[in-house]
Amino acid sequence: MSWTDERVDVLKKMWGEGQSASQIAKELGGVTRNAVIGKVHRLGLSNRAGSGTTAKTAAPKAKPAAPAAVKAKPATPAAPKAKAKPAAKEEEPYTGPKTESATPKAVPHNRRQIIPAGQPLPPQPSTNEIPAEALAKVNEIEKKAKKISVMDLTEKTCKWPIGDPATEEFWFCGLPSQTGKPYCEAHVGVAFQPMSARRDRRR
DNA sequence: CCCTGATTCGC
DNA sequence: GCGAATCAGG
Numbered sequence: 001m002s003w004t005d006e007r008v009d010v011l012k013k014m015w016g017e018g019q020s021a022s023q024i025a026k027e028l029g030g031v032t033r034n035a036v037i038g039k040v041h042r043l044g045l046s047n048r049a050g051s052g053t054t055a056k057t058a059a060p061k062a063k064p065a066a067p068a069a070v071k072a073k074p075a076t077p078a079a080p081k082a083k084a085k086p087a088a089k090e091e092e093p094y095t096g097p098k099t100e101s102a103t104p105k106a107v108p109h110n111r112r113q114i115i116p117a118g119q120p121l122p123p124q125p126s127t128n129e130i131p132a133e134a135l136a137k138v139n140e141i142e143k144k145a146k147k148i149s150v151m152d153l154t155e156k157t158c159k160w161p162i163g164d165p166a167t168e169e170f171w172f173c174g175l176p177s178q179t180g181k182p183y184c185e186a187h188v189g190v191a192f193q194p195m196s197a198r199r200d201r202r203r
Numbered sequence: 204c205c206c207t208g209a210t211t212c213g214c
Numbered sequence: 215g216c217g218a219a220t221c222a223g224g
Contacts, residue, residue: 020207035217037208042215179206
């Protein structure tokens with residue numbers, strides 16, 4: 001596989017989104033994460049915007065024997081390229097976790113829900129139809145949720161909110177999340193549904 | 204041990 | 215330019 005325009009495009013896009021090299025490599029296919037990283041460097045877009053796991057490792061490591069040149073910082077990202085690329089595949093986030101199960105305390109009627117800002121949090125809307133198995137699974141895993149706080153959220157912890165943000169009864173699942181997904185397996189099950197499955201599932 | 208990105212260097 | 219091997223870190 002070679003770095004075609006489209007592939008580089010995807011690379012740039014995903015890298016810009018903070019996707020990891022391995023994820024990008026997986027998405028592109030035919031390349032390893034090393035190849036992706038190598039390309040990223042060659043393209044001169046090393047540092048990303050979002051928080052990275054090792055974004056700070058830009059320090060020079062004089063280990064072998066070669067000071068090498070100073071890393072150039074791309075102050076001018078070159079000319080803009082008018083290329084509209086929809087590229088909308090992949091599953092769509094399902095709009096709506098359930099705010100029940102582990103939520104003993106109900107919201108004091110006129111109490112408005114306040115979602116703590118900071119990181120991408122899933123919406124907490126109304127009840128909806130979710131596959132029974134998935135729901136059961138969620139209920140079960142929520143029992144053993146780690147109940148982590150918003151500050152403990154990482155790329156590898158399930159960010160599924162449980163409870164009411166306006167009360168003490170609020171925490172995040174915190175179980176190991178699927179790589180690339182914001183949730184653990186069980187919550188991914190209810191958060192992401194194939195369009196086919198979610199489309200007109202009740203009738 | 205899993206993962207991450209960074210760098211080197213033969214091709 | 216490419217990317218495997220290697221390195222460094224969480």
